[in-house]
Amino acid sequence: MPRARNTGITVRAKMKPKPLRPGDGLAGRAEWEAMKASRRNLTPAEAVRECDFLTAQYRRMFGMPEIDLKKIVAALHAKKIPFVLTGAHGISTWTGRPRSTHDVDILVKSGRNYQRAVKAIQGLYPDLEMRLLAGVAAFFVPGERQSVIDVIFPHRLDIAQTLETAITAEVQGMKVRVPTLEAALANKYGAMLALSREFTRRGQDAVDFATMVKHSMDEGRDPIDMARLAKLGELVWPEGGGKEIVRFVEEAKAGKVPNPTPSSSP
Numbered sequence: 001m002p003r004a005r006n007t008g009i010t011v012r013a014k015m016k017p018k019p020l021r022p023g024d025g026l027a028g029r030a031e032w033e034a035m036k037a038s039r040r041n042l043t044p045a046e047a048v049r050e051c052d053f054l055t056a057q058y059r060r061m062f063g064m065p066e067i068d069l070k071k072i073v074a075a076l077h078a079k080k081i082p083f084v085l086t087g088a089h090g091i092s093t094w095t096g097r098p099r100s101t102h103d104v105d106i107l108v109k110s111g112r113n114y115q116r117a118v119k120a121i122q123g124l125y126p127d128l129e130m131r132l133l134a135g136v137a138a139f140f141v142p143g144e145r146q147s148v149i150d151v152i153f154p155h156r157l158d159i160a161q162t163l164e165t166a167i168t169a170e171v172q173g174m175k176v177r178v179p180t181l182e183a184a185l186a187n188k189y190g191a192m193l194a195l196s197r198e199f200t201r202r203g204q205d206a207v208d209f210a211t212m213v214k215h216s217m218d219e220g221r222d223p224i225d226m227a228r229l230a231k232l233g234e235l236v237w238p239e240g241g242g243k244e245i246v247r248f249v250e251e252a253k254a255g256k257v258p259n260p261t262p263s264s265s266p
Helices: 027-036 044-061 069-078 087-095 112-124 157-165 181-193 199-216 226-236 241-253
Strands: 104-107 129-133 136-140 149-152 167-171 174-178
Touching (some): 044 069, 044 174, 069 104, 087 104, 087 174, 087 181, 087 199, 104 157, 112 136, 112 149, 157 181, 157 226, 181 199, 181 226, 199 241, 226 241
Antiparallel strands (some): 129 136, 136 149, 167 174
């Protein structure tokens, strides 16, 4: 059988085109993505009111028992118990993106005020189950695994400062207090370092932190007081927290979500 002649010509196999990655060809969506990530300038009162509305709507839609923020605030005022709204209600003005939340977080001083606040919530919602956990009295709808009201006392020095420095807003004729921007950032920083906190919640804390930083750079917003923030960071983690929280702010300004290293945990 005759052998094929060597012509000196190299024949290359035809290469298959590389498949596109999911993001390829979507550069034109950048404007849309920026729009979806935008934040709104809301006063503390507007933000608390919107968060409350979204939460009430969420509970109604899914047939959940009513937890009325206005009734809670009125009950605490009637007993002359000073408090600060934290959680989603407290940070919405700083994120510029109010969202519904499963619970109402109330920060009060430890001792007598804490005991009186717990008793006031028990009187307002006698059907809720109260469980005493570390630093918090958590109220549950019977049969549920997530609390709907948390009465918290400061378990870190930065949280004690949150209570002392909170700002006042008037929501539908009622005065409430929410954390300052720097205190809200420090509280989120402390939550990010808490190894006992479930990792997905720590991830949400990091996203909230970054969102608050980005919103502070938006037009019409006050900048972060970095000196005050560094002092609060030191209260979270002495001899290290001040520098790290400042670094986290710079990372967020650069478009990164802060990611604490294992050595960050106090």
